[in-house]
Amino acid sequence: MIFHPMDFLIFIALGLAMWAQTKVKGNFEKWSKVQATTGLTGAQVARQLLDREGLSHVKIEYSKSGALSDHYDPTAKTVRLSEPVYQGNSIASLAVAAHEVGHAIQDDSKYGMLVLRHKLFPLANIGSQMAPMLFIGGFLLNLTNLIGIGIALFSAAVLFQVVTLPVEFDASKRAKDKMLELGVITNQEEKGVGNVLNAAALTYVASTLMAILQLVKFIMIFRSRR
Ligand SMILES: [Zn+2]
Numbered sequence: 001m002i003f004h005p006m007d008f009l010i011f012i013a014l015g016l017a018m019w020a021q022t023k024v025k026g027n028f029e030k031w032s033k034v035q036a037t038t039g040l041t042g043a044q045v046a047r048q049l050l051d052r053e054g055l056s057h058v059k060i061e062y063s064k065s066g067a068l069s070d071h072y073d074p075t076a077k078t079v080r081l082s083e084p085v086y087q088g089n090s091i092a093s094l095a096v097a098a099h100e101v102g103h104a105i106q107d108d109s110k111y112g113m114l115v116l117r118h119k120l121f122p123l124a125n126i127g128s129q130m131a132p133m134l135f136i137g138g139f140l141l142n143l144t145n146l147i148g149i150g151i152a153l154f155s156a157a158v159l160f161q162v163v164t165l166p167v168e169f170d171a172s173k174r175a176k177d178k179m180l181e182l183g184v185i186t187n188q189e190e191k192g193v194g195n196v197l198n199a200a201a202l203t204y205v206a207s208t209l210m211a212i213l214q215l216v217k218f219i220m221i222f223r224s225r226r
Contacts, residue, residue: 017203032084032091061080071100091193092192113167117160162208
């Protein structure tokens with residue numbers, strides 16, 4: 001019970017996740033030092049991309065949550081950029097800003113995977129909060145059904161993470177394509193943009209892999225108890 005065979009794989013996935021985190025920071029720092037030829041800031045590029053897509057109503061604001069807190073808020077129709085991204089004119093700043101615009105475009109075009117992600121969110125949120133308690137309670141009280149409910153809820157959380165992957169990959173692809181179309185990056189600079197965005201995508205892949213492996217582990221435990 002202390003060590004489950006699946007823990008070995010989970011440990012490897014955890015290593016991958018930590019490595020991906022370091023890579024995100026490393027790539028961001030590396031490409032933060034490389035200025036884009038146009039000299040435009042992340043906020044300016046985001047504005048140009050949004051306007052060109054007919055999304056003039058989407059606002060761009062400072063994110064107050066510090067570095068790498070950049071996100072698109074679909075409720076407020078606002079792209080929030082951290083200070084280095086908002087003000088910076090490096091390849092890294094432009095890559096992150098354009099990626100968040102990618103999410104705004106997805107929202108506007110009702111991109112299927114994004115719609116599904118929003119629908120899954122409430123259940124996934126409950127799942128990730130409740131599942132650990134249900135598992136622990138189920139084991140302590142020896143209630144197998146409780147573990148079963150925990151697994152069902154945890155599955156929703158895992159599915160949410162799986163659906164997040166195409167959403168993130170698509171936003172990055174849109175970011176690169178739209179920036180090239182607009183001419184705010186050169187073909188050489190696209191490599192740097194790809195570097196920054198691919199590292200970020202890898203962190204999502206690693207954490208999803210970890211969640212899937214954990215789910216498999218819980219299912220195996222559940223089946224062996226029945
Ligand atoms: Zn994203």
